[in-house]
Structures are given as structure tokens and as C-alpha cells.
Amino acid sequence: MRDFAVSADGVLINYEMQEQRLPALLFVHGWSCDLNYWQKQFVYFASRYTVVAIDLGGHGDSGLNRDRWTMPLQNWANILNQLTIRFEQRFPI
Numbered sequence: 001m002r003d004f005a006v007s008a009d010g011v012l013i014n015y016e017m018q019e020q021r022l023p024a025l026l027f028v029h030g031w032s033c034d035l036n037y038w039q040k041q042f043v044y045f046a047s048r049y050t051v052v053a054i055d056l057g058g059h060g061d062s063g064l065n066r067d068r069w070t071m072p073l074q075n076w077a078n079i080l081n082q083l084t085i086r087f088e089q090r091f092p093i
Contacts, residue, residue: 001016001017001018002014002016002061003017004062005078005079005082005083006078006082007057007078008074008075008077008078009067009068009075010065011057011062011065011066011075012062012063013054013055013056013063013079014035014054014055014060014062015052015054015083016035016042016052016053016054017050017051017052017053018046018050018051019050020046020047020050020051021048021049022049022050023049023050024049024050024051024052025049025050025051026052026053026054026080027041027042027051027052027053028053028054028056029053029054029055029059032059034055034059034060034061035053035054035055038053054079057069057075
């Protein structure tokens with residue numbers, strides 16, 4: 001399932017999730033990639049875990065409306081909190 005979360009600075013963050021069971025695995029790509037970078041790992045682990053892959057802001061299908069292109073902890077916390085609330089899970093970090 002693909003959907004969007006909103007970072008603390010208001011940027012739409014695209015993510016893909018497949019729910020199976022806990023624990024959950026979160027895949028975050030590096031610079032100049034998108035969530036498809038993790039496609040083989042996503043498919044492999046999806047049968048045993050809940051897997052989530054995100055597009056960082058400015059990548060893939062995520063938003064471009066950001067003034068500062070760093071990723072402060074507040075943005076990460078906001079995105080993880082939204083995913084946790086939406087799917088009533090706790091993501092082990």
C-alpha cells in the first residue's frame with residue numbers, strides 16, 4: 001500500500017508499507033535514490049515482517065516544498081509517529 005505522511009516542516013513523504021507482523025523494518029534510501037532502491041529487500045522481508053520504505057523529501061513521489069534540505073530529528077520523529085498511529089504499531093529502532 002502506498003500513502004503519504006507529513007514531515008514536521010509540511011513536506012508530503014511518500015511511503016510503501018506491507019503489514020505482516022512485528023517487528024517492523026523501515027527502509028530509508030540514500031541520496032539521489034527513491035524507495036525502489038530497496039525493492040528486493042522489501043519483497044524478501046515482506047513475508048515475515050511489516051516492511052516500510054519511504055521516499056525522502058525531494059525524492060521519488062515525496063514533496064519538493066522544503067526550504068532546508070537537511071533531515072532534522074524532528075522530521076524523522078514526526079514521520080515515524082504518523083506511521084505508528086496509522087497502523088497502531090511500535091517500530092523498534
